[in-house]
Amino acid sequence: MGYIELEVLEDQPKRVVIGIDLGTTNSLPAIWKDGRPEVLEVEGEPALIPSVVHVSGEGTAVVGRAARARSMDDPAHTIHSIKRFMGRSLDELDEAVLGRLPYQVSQTERGLVQVEVAGKRFTPQEISALILREVAAQASVAMGGAEVLSAVITVPAYFDDAQRQATRDAARLAGLEVLRIVNEPTAASLAYGLDQKEEGTVAVYDLGGGTFDVSILSIEDGVFQVLSTNGDTSLGGDDLDAALVDLLRGELEGTVDGSVFEEPAFRQAARLAAEKAKIALSRDPAADLAISLPELGVNVRRTVTREEFDGLAAPLIERSLRCCERALKDAELEPGDVDEVVLVGGSTRVPRVRAEVERFFGRAPHTELDPDQVVALGAAAQAEVLMGSSRDILLMDVTPLSLGLETMGGAAEKLIQRNSRIPCSVKEGFTTYADNQSAIDFHVLQGERELAADCRSLGRFKLTGIPPMPAGLPRVGVKFHLDADGILTVSAKEESTGASASIEVKPSHGLTEDEVSAMLEASLENAQKDFEERRRVDLIAEIGIMLRHATANLAVAEERLDRESMEDLREAIASAKEAQSSNELDLVQTARDTLDRATMPLATVLMDSVVKEAVSGKKLGDV
Amino acid sequence: MDAVCPSCGAGLETPLACGACGVLMLPEDPVCPFAIFGLAPGFEVDRGDLKSRLRRFTRLVHPDFFALEGEETLAKAEHNNALLNEAYGVLSDEARRANQLLEGLGGPSEKDLGSMPQAFLMEVMEWNEVLEDAAPGSPELLELERELTEQRDRLAAEVGAALTPLPQPGGESLAGIRQSLNARRYVDRALGRISAGSAPS
Structure with missing residues (x-):
């Protein structure tokens, strides 16, 4: 009997776990093969999937290249950069960002962002799920039809709980089991470390399409230990495009009716022209910034020099370097203590970005690995670790933001400090203020500010089922646990009676279980x-x-x-x-x-x- | 440590997991941070040794290595790794380590001791005035920072000396150590405010 079972087990095909870089602009799958991570290829090309979704009038969705191809002729139905809206509410978003979108966004009853397209509403989680489905499908093609069920998905290190949770929900909606959510800069360091067997202190500077991260790590003996992380989840290449779009608008100001700027066709054309000019400027000393939309009476052509573009990029780069300073301070290091600097993300192709990073750290950054692939490669390496083949490699990551509770006076009391190693737990005692009170409310926050109102609200929790007792007598122990994905779980127990109190969660910027x-x-x-x-x-x-x-x-x-x-x-x-x-x-x-x-x-x-x-x-x- | 693994009988270095067979334990709550790191309680801790133990023990309990072993085992790994990280936080921080030792010896807790001496509180008020009024980088602030750093080092040395070797449980010296530790909290908070004020924002 046992013999037969053993045979059956051995015949089971090895479970496939892929690594997915779910990016603002592009997404990419990679796997571990023959002792190294490898980007998956379809027809000899990396399976780079534009993170773009097109929804037709009949409600049919297409994803990737086919969707991006529709972005010019059907801008109002073509959704890009959805990652910027993951786990966010509409009122948190920058007006200027919304003012440049070719597609419609609105809010759900609870204020969450949703996209309105072809008379249908989609949450960012659902749009991301469509992208993930396509990534999994392409990965499956690349692997000769092997079904993809499990994945390691990367997120910006500076993503908060709501943004991580939204990513996990998107994967669930796509029918994928997420074995780990791993931070993008950490994944990148893993991809580099594997190749070069580096030891020492590494800074990863990751400027993507929509987010910026910096992580400081120490690598020693196969242990990748994150010392600190910092960033800005709304700073990326999209902002460079936006600066160029503003230039175009300025050029047109007065020559066309202001309503033209509201037209999806204009917004999309401007965005694409800006992106094209930006890419050209990484190569050439000057580039044309041009759009022609005869039906809107728009015809503008302007040359942008690299110098001018550098000027536009300077404040954004400056913002990223402030993050680097904070990360170094938290790691108790000086720029000179960093042995290696690694550049990640397509936006690090901008020459001015490279130059400024080099100046800041006082050393030339590594660019050996393709900045668009390194995160996916690292995710695949992490997938291999999770498959349990060896314990040679160990990632020790941290939580980017402090976790706290709102106090009676509206202050934020910190329970877990930023840059604490995860997983971590904290226990906090609660009691009642009135006789026979059966429920206690508390408000969980994330952020560094002193006032609760200035921190980001994670959710409101309601502890119920407290046995009737005089005020102050119940002792409810609440455990806050940040798991290895950086996601919070809360559990509670009434300690004097041992009854486990139940907890209802109302996420402030996320979806409920239902x-x-x-x-x-x-x-x-x-x-x-x-x-x-x-x-x-x-x-x-x-x-x-x-x-x-x-x-x-x-x-x-x-x-x-x-x-x-x-x-x-x-x-x-x-x-x-x-x-x-x-x-x-x-x-x-x-x-x-x-x-x-x-x-x-x-x-x-x-x-x-x-x-x-x-x-x-x-x-x-x-x- | 004398404990052995219930699964394979090997000696245990940490109560979190067996280094020989890899089985995860369910340590009883609360566990002493020194015990988690397989160390005898004491004020002196070798930082290099602590870090290498952290790495070694994390390799035993990190959830990455239990990803495919079902929810229950995974939850145990999450729990044990959180205990390990929390213990490291206590042992790697001088003040928190001293606090832990003091509590272990049955010394007074932070709140038991009551208020600080009048003279000290006056001093704290003077610091606060400088903190309120002086601009970041000003000579007054730099002077205060130097003074506070000196005081912190002096208090740390006092506490260290009083806890080496460890005094008798319930001994008379414990109240004095508590007072030094409490004073240090004030100093650390003031230094924290200086560094937050000069932080890039």
């Missing part, structure tokens, strides 16, 4: 619908090819087929033509199958003649 479950159900239904839709489109394309082929050979068919076969073929062609405009999957499928059968005799006849032609005029030995 909301996620409801979305999960809806997404399964949608997945079925999406699958059917894709199948229908594929079948219609196939019918098109078959019809073209059949009609082209109709003359041959008339000549060579028997009457019955010919009748069948005509009927099949007629119903296939009808099916081409049908919305019914079943009907399309039947028409395609009937056509397939009806063209068989024709195919045989054609094949015969091809073979005869080929054989005639050739010697027997050549056949």
